[in-house]
Amino acid sequence: MQPTELLTPTPAGLFCPAANFYIDPTRPVARALITHGHSDHARPGHEAVLATRETLDIMAVRYGAQSAGAQQPIDLAQPLEIDGVTVTFHPAGHVLGSAQIAVERAGLRVVVSGDYKRATDPTCIPFAPVRCDVFVTEATFGLPVFRHARAEAEIEKLLASRALFPERAHLIGTYPLGKAQRVMAIIRQAGYGRPIYIHGALEKLTNYYAESGVELGEIRKVAAADRSKLAGEIILCPPEAIKDLWARRFPDPVTSLASGWMRVRARARQRGVELPLVISDHADWDDLCATILETGCSEVWVTHGEEDALVHWARLQGLKAAPLHLVGYGDDEATESVETTEPAHD
Amino acid sequence: MTDATHTSADMNRFASLLDRLAYEPGRNNKLRLMTNYFRNVPDPERGYALAAFTGGLDFPNAKPALIRALIAERTDPVLFGLSYDYVGDLSETVALMWPARDGGEPPPTLAEVVETLRTTGKLNLGKKIAAWLDALDETGRWALLKLMTGALRIGVSARLAKTAVADMGGLGPNDVEEVWNSLSPPYGELFAWVEGRAPKPDTSDPAPFRTPMLAHAIEEHELAALEPAEFVAEWKWDGIRVQAAVGRDASARTVARLHSRAGEDISGAFPDLIEALRRDDSGAFALDGELLVRTEAGIGTFNELQQRLNRKTVSSLLLARYPAHIRAYDLLSEHEADLRPLPFVERRARLEGFVARFGSERLDVSPLVPFATWEELAQARRDPAAHGVSEDIAAIEGVMLKRRDSIYEPGRPKGLWYKWKRDPHTVDAVLMYAQRGHGKRSSFYSDFTFGVWEGEGEAMSLVPVGKAYFGFTDTELAQLDRYVRNNTGNRFGPVREVLHGPDHGLVLEIAFEGLNRSTRHRSGIAMRFPRIARIRWDKPAREADTLASLEKLLKDR
Numbered sequence: 001m002q003p004t005e006l007l008t009p010t011p012a013g014l015f016c017p018a019a020n021f022y023i024d025p026t027r028p029v030a031r032a033l034i035t036h037g038h039s040d041h042a043r044p045g046h047e048a049v050l051a052t053r054e055t056l057d058i059m060a061v062r063y064g065a066q067s068a069g070a071q072q073p074i075d076l077a078q079p080l081e082i083d084g085v086t087v088t089f090h091p092a093g094h095v096l097g098s099a100q101i102a103v104e105r106a107g108l109r110v111v112v113s114g115d116y117k118r119a120t121d122p123t124c125i126p127f128a129p130v131r132c133d134v135f136v137t138e139a140t141f142g143l144p145v146f147r148h149a150r151a152e153a154e155i156e157k158l159l160a161s162r163a164l165f166p167e168r169a170h171l172i173g174t175y176p177l178g179k180a181q182r183v184m185a186i187i188r189q190a191g192y193g194r195p196i197y198i199h200g201a202l203e204k205l206t207n208y209y210a211e212s213g214v215e216l217g218e219i220r221k222v223a224a225a226d227r228s229k230l231a232g233e234i235i236l237c238p239p240e241a242i243k244d245l246w247a248r249r250f251p252d253p254v255t256s257l258a259s260g261w262m263r264v265r266a267r268a269r270q271r272g273v274e275l276p277l278v279i280s281d282h283a284d285w286d287d288l289c290a291t292i293l294e295t296g297c298s299e300v301w302v303t304h305g306e307e308d309a310l311v312h313w314a315r316l317q318g319l320k321a322a323p324l325h326l327v328g329y330g331d332d333e334a335t336e337s338v339e340t341t342e343p344a345h346d
Numbered sequence: 347m348t349d350a351t352h353t354s355a356d357m358n359r360f361a362s363l364l365d366r367l368a369y370e371p372g373r374n375n376k377l378r379l380m381t382n383y384f385r386n387v388p389d390p391e392r393g394y395a396l397a398a399f400t401g402g403l404d405f406p407n408a409k410p411a412l413i414r415a416l417i418a419e420r421t422d423p424v425l426f427g428l429s430y431d432y433v434g435d436l437s438e439t440v441a442l443m444w445p446a447r448d449g450g451e452p453p454p455t456l457a458e459v460v461e462t463l464r465t466t467g468k469l470n471l472g473k474k475i476a477a478w479l480d481a482l483d484e485t486g487r488w489a490l491l492k493l494m495t496g497a498l499r500i501g502v503s504a505r506l507a508k509t510a511v512a513d514m515g516g517l518g519p520n521d522v523e524e525v526w527n528s529l530s531p532p533y534g535e536l537f538a539w540v541e542g543r544a545p546k547p548d549t550s551d552p553a554p555f556r557t558p559m560l561a562h563a564i565e566e567h568e569l570a571a572l573e574p575a576e577f578v579a580e581w582k583w584d585g586i587r588v589q590a591a592v593g594r595d596a597s598a599r600t601v602a603r604l605h606s607r608a609g610e611d612i613s614g615a616f617p618d619l620i621e622a623l624r625r626d627d628s629g630a631f632a633l634d635g636e637l638l639v640r641t642e643a644g645i646g647t648f649n650e651l652q653q654r655l656n657r658k659t660v661s662s663l664l665l666a667r668y669p670a671h672i673r674a675y676d677l678l679s680e681h682e683a684d685l686r687p688l689p690f691v692e693r694r695a696r697l698e699g700f701v702a703r704f705g706s707e708r709l710d711v712s713p714l715v716p717f718a719t720w721e722e723l724a725q726a727r728r729d730p731a732a733h734g735v736s737e738d739i740a741a742i743e744g745v746m747l748k749r750r751d752s753i754y755e756p757g758r759p760k761g762l763w764y765k766w767k768r769d770p771h772t773v774d775a776v777l778m779y780a781q782r783g784h785g786k787r788s789s790f791y792s793d794f795t796f797g798v799w800e801g802e803g804e805a806m807s808l809v810p811v812g813k814a815y816f817g818f819t820d821t822e823l824a825q826l827d828r829y830v831r832n833n834t835g836n837r838f839g840p841v842r843e844v845l846h847g848p849d850h851g852l853v854l855e856i857a858f859e860g861l862n863r864s865t866r867h868r869s870g871i872a873m874r875f876p877r878i879a880r881i882r883w884d885k886p887a888r889e890a891d892t893l894a895s896l897e898k899l900l901k902d903r
């Protein structure tokens with residue numbers, strides 16, 4: 001069997017004809033397997049959804065009861081047979097509940113990794129490499145200039161800046177799902193004991209993380225009237241809020257943004273960021289390359305991002321590699337957030 | 347990395363200052379960062395930092411080609427090409443891609459870097475630079491490469507850096523300007539003076555920079571509040587505002603300098619103009635005008651002028667192809683006499699006399715625009731050809747209104763000078779190709795080639811007529827970037843073809859200042875200063891404008 005017979009790229013996403021399901025479909029379908037809760041992967045309106053418990057919960061938090069028709073939770077590492085095709089979810093280390101999906105039939109295994117990272121993250125289960133024939137990878141940071149810093153060192157930078165400017169509020173733009181809670185958790189690991197303040201848009205998902213047992217310490221929602229009193233505090237908000245009217249009420253705010261894009265100066269300047277923090281929930285270049293080799297695959301498909309460089313690199317390693325040019329994933333967070341209530345991740 | 351983490355005065359400390367300055371938008375915060383650095387870093391380290399900010403360093407052997415060779419030895423060429431295309435900046439690309447190496451030598455000091463770059467020959471330089479890059483972190487590597495290639499681009503003007511030095515001793519920037527030209531890096535004398543450890547350096551600048559007087563923008567409907575009889579109008583030209591100063595130094599040598607509006611000494615890029623200005627017989631003078639490229643065919647485009655900017659050396663080919671010219675607006679001093687306290691009309695009369703006597707083909711005066719009512723002036727602005735301008739109409743940016751009695755007051759005083767720009771032309775064009783940009787726009791698809799329709803019905807096709815790099819907001823840039831990624835047809839290296847046809851395509855409303863005939867473009871037309879005025883998400887591609895309508899515009903002029 002050809003790999004493309006098992007999984008076929010279509011305008012709606014990767015499709016498995018034998019079992020009639022899509023993975024992370026970008027438009028409503030009858031049967032969807034969803035890797036994780038980010039809005040570009042988990043969209044509302046499917047008739048039936050198979051995903052981890054956490055991903056289903058996150059979809060319910062975001063979209064309410066109408067998030068999908070039938071919902072079926074699946075445990076990690078538990079194979080499930082659908083019409084002669086075996087699917088298994090494995091941890092992706094990206095956000096809470098995120099999974100890679102292994103699709104197998106007749107001895108051929110394709111792993112769709114969704115979004116993933118290899119760096120440590122106290123808020124979710126680490127990525128587990130799965131041996132496969134075809135590895136389907138993202139390439140959000142698929143260029144050798146993207147070498148993420150250690151998130152812990154970036155948080156030290158934030159805390160040093162706070163010490164340097166105790167009269168100013170530090171306002172950090174973070175994606176509401178995953179990035180925000182990871183930043184909070186690392187701030188806590190660094191020994192920071194004061195309450196961490198959050199924008200209302202972060203509240204529901206942060207509560208969900210806390211209820212799921214992630215240690216975040218005291219989190220307070222910013223009351224509009226209190227903004228001017230938050231000198232010296234750390235406040236987390238959605239990325240687009242750092243330049244909003246909302247942000248101007250804080251005492252002389254230092255605007256910061258936690259994102260892998262901050263590695264490139266033009267991106268940071270373009271967002272008007274004064275304290276860029278290079279913290280990402282995606283694999284950087286070195287980790288993309290290392291992961292592809294670790295899976296032992298003979299073929300790589302690149303779903304979205306900077307596919308050209310990664311495809312070129314894979315071919316240099318003697319692997320078959322092709323870009324899928326899938327549209328609809330990893331859209332720029334600024335424009336995405338205009339259309340949805342929650343900004344997409346980076 | 348923050349300042350606080352670098353207590354030693356090495357290259358990384360200078361790098362973290364550059365990094366902070368690059369992201370810090372506030373002028374006062376920039377000043378505080380620099381002053382803080384100058385106070386806490388010893389000589390000669392801080393003096394070389396000041397030299398870097400004021401453009402006083404030049405390393406003829408440290409060429410971008412050398413950096414390219416170093417990175418080529420260490421990376422795959424295709425991966426480097428893709429990365430460079432994305433980042434849009436050579437130094438930054440190399441700084442990020444450079445393979446990290448632990449446990450090498452300690453990082454160099456800035457002074458060591460500057461002195462080594464100045465004295466090491468081409469042969470040994472590569473090895474030295476590679477060792478430094480190994481020893482530095484990403485920010486340190488970026489700063490080193492920026493310093494070497496002489497393009498810091500961190501939003502610090504020479505003036506601002508001098509202000510920071512002045513702040514150390516409670517002085518004003520003009521105090522530093524006054525002594526500046528007699529000093530050289532690493533400026534030990536200057537720091538000793540501002541710190542009160544030594545007397546003021548002895549100097550008298552024969553060709554000093556004078557802070558220019560600037561105009562406020564004005565719109566037609568605001569004119570009613572002004573009295574026409576109180577104003578004089580002159581044509582405003584589309585070039586670079588400059589100041590030319592000529593004088594004699596202590597040894598009676600004639601010194602000529604060209605300064606940008608911000609006070610940067612740009613003489614080095616314009617040896618032709620300096621040569622024409624440096625005349626022993628004309629005595630000392632300073633004039634304010636527009637820097638242009640001018641050949642027998644008239645004033646060149648702004649693009650052509652740009653070929654001459656930001657160069658440390660100029661080839662004879664460039665000099666011949668794009669000769670520099672000043673179209674004067676004002677005379678600030680003549681024979682040691684400061685004319686700035688005189689009313690504009692008196693200065694203007696002196697200027698006309700001076701330029702006539704000077705008799706150089708590289709210097710002329712911007713003509714006045716006669717008018718009695720605002721309506722007359724509006725007509726002239728709309729149609730310069732019918733109001734006494736016979737050539738270079740395309741290079742007219744608008745008209746300047748100057749109060750007859752206005753003295754030349756540094757800064758942007760209220761109520762004296764106004765700039766009334768010409769209304770741009772607009773055309774609805776279809777997006778055809780996109781490429782990633784440079785500078786602030788890099789990593790986004792931000793260079794857009796657009797076209798208009800030629801032919802009809804089945805034979806209807808788009809012919810490219812120009813390229814636009816700006817005019818959009820940051821939000822629109824993100825939208826355009828996404829549109830390009832989601833509507834890509836073919837890929838030609840870094841260029842993406844954006845799907846375009848009568849039934850599929852994005853219409854951009856392009857504003858531009860004028861049209862020139864061009865044999866270099868397939869359309870036969872070159873647009874002056876095109877930019878995106880609006881994105882017409884609503885407009886079907888087939889309803890965009892035609893080449894015939896642009897050709898009509900060309901004929902009408």
Ligand SMILES: [Zn+2]
Pocket residue numbers: 036038041094115345
């Ligand atoms: Zn994601």
Ligand SMILES: [Zn+2]
Pocket residue numbers: 038040041115329330
């Ligand atoms: Zn994604």
